[in-house]
Amino acid sequence: MHFDGNQIIQLVADSAGQIREQDVYRLFDQTDKAYHPELKQWLSIERPDLSVEINGVLEEIAAEAMAGQ
Numbered sequence: 001m002h003f004d005g006n007q008i009i010q011l012v013a014d015s016a017g018q019i020r021e022q023d024v025y026r027l028f029d030q031t032d033k034a035y036h037p038e039l040k041q042w043l044s045i046e047r048p049d050l051s052v053e054i055n056g057v058l059e060e061i062a063a064e065a066m067a068g069q
Contacts, residue, residue: 003035005042016046024053028061036061 009016011030012023019027024043031039040058044051 003038003042005039005046008035008039009043016043019043019047019050021050021053024050025057025060028054028057033061 005016008031009019009027012027013019027043028036028039036058040054043054
């Protein structure tokens with residue numbers, strides 16, 4: 001399966017332009033971790049205004065994964 005940011009974004013919004021800051025965690029949480037690097041890159045290009053939130057969410061998810069081990 002190949003990465004399709006427009007398809008993945010449908011989990012939380014109709015388009016990248018409509019994703020809200022509060023949707024970022026849910027988007028990454030519901031997306032296979034194998035796609036996180038590509039999703040981060042794609043969404044950061046589509047929505048540079050969300051870059052800080054994206055990085056924070058990925059740090060939080062990584063911390064949760066470490067705590068769960």
